[in-house]
Amino acid sequence: MRIDQLLYITEIAKTGSIANTSERLYVSSPTISQAIRSLEEELGAKIFERSRTGLEPTDTGKKIIIIAQEIINRIEDLKNEAKSDSAEIEGHLTISAVSSFCKGIIPKTCAEVKAKFPKITLEVNENKANQVRKDVLNGNADLGINFYPSSTLEENQLFSTTHLIDSQVMVCFRKDSELASLKNIYFDDVTKHPIVLSYKTNDTIKYYSKVFGKNRKLNTFIQSQNSDTKKYFISQGTAISLETDLTFKSDPFYQSEDIVVKPILGIESTLSYYCIRLKNQHYSAAGQEFLKELRVQANKFKE
Template sequence: MRIDQLLYITEIAKTGSIANTAERLYVSSPTISQAIRSLEEELGAKIFERSRTGLEPTATGKKIIIIAQEIINRIEDLKNAAKSDSAEIEGHLTISAVSSFCKEIIPKTCAVIKAKFPKITLEINENKANKVRKDVLNGNADFGINFYPLSTQEENQLFTTTHLIDSPMRVCFRKDSELASLNKISIDDVIKHPIVVSYKVNDTVKYYNQVFGEKRKLKTFIQSQNSDTKKYFITQGLAIAIETDLTLKSDPFYQSDDIITKPIFGIEPKLSFYCLRLKNQHFSAASQKFLKELRVQANKFKE
């Protein structure tokens, strides 16, 4: 039994195919296929079986893969323990994050990490909430930075979540909007106006119903896939928006004299942001350092 065999089966469990695993590990597909056959013969058990969607672990295979991942994790721990000098900590991290975190907190985190740990390389991908979750589930990202995901129960069982920040939400509108004349803006005032969003309308409805109540139906949605596009609707007075402090403090658009932001009286809507990672994925020294600094920068932002 070899370590590379254990690595192959854990990766196939994530990617669902030998071809994808070969591409990710820079190994030929025949090499992986032969390694798995040899391991199955040695163990006397079939690890994978074919399905319409690719390779799926057998019942026995799932148990084997869990143990294989634990062995790989311990090997990585041994390597990390040998690197007592922080300058020797190395690794490549891929982070998939929603745009709110990509504007200020992640750049500051990356700057600190690069200064302290020059051998850690970073790849940051800005994505929508659903894509962030999929990147983590598919093994395409070491971390996902997301507001609390509307995931299935099965997905939630696969994730380890670390709370980063709670960001209050405010209503945003052009300075000549009738909302500007109100001393206190209630949710009943808000729902009279079209609201522009930059993510899936259905997800927005679910969230707003949770916060504002099922009886208060939001009047209209204008949906844009680009967070910058919605600003043009606000600038023209065609719609209002509800944004987090995380966005308001890091985006100069909302700090313009032409845009007013106010709290919604009587409720305290907020979005909670979390770091997501797979439970069975090794938590490397590089990952630990990044997450620690990410939490530091998130706490600084709240101050």
């Protein structure tokens, strides 16, 4: 039994195919196939069986894969312990994050991590919330930065989650808007104006339904995932926008004298941001240090 055989079966369990595992590990498909056959013969058990969607672990295979992952994790822990000097910590880390977190906190986090750990390489991908989860589930990201409505967070058995920060949703508009004359702004005031929103994903629909109520609809004028597009409509006074304080504190546009940002009263409009990772995936030293610095930067943002 070899370590590479254990690595192959754990990766196939994540990717669902030998071809995908081959691309990820830069090992030929025949080499992986032969290694798995050899391991199955040695153990006297079938680890995978073919299905319409690819390779699926057998019941026995699932147990073998869990133990194999534990062995690989312990080997990685041993390597990390040997590199206890921070300057020696190395590795490549891929982060998938929602856009609001990419504007201020993640850039500062990356700068600090690179300064402290020069041998760590980082790759940050900005995505929608549902894509962040897919990236982590599919093994395309080591860590995901995602938001959940604080009152509807559901623990996923596959994810380990770390709370980072709570952020309030605010309404943003040009200073000559009718909303500017109001001392207090309520939900009914917001619905009277055209709103520019991000695309309606399941996450945003769930959030708005929870906060505003299923029967209370927003007057959507345009949907855009591009933050710059949203700004053009706000600056021309043709629409207002809903943004978290995480966004407007990090973006000079929302701090200009022509733009007003106010809370919406009468509703609990808080988004909670979390770092997510797979529970069965080894938590590398690089990942641990990145998350540690991420929490430091999130706490500084709240100050």
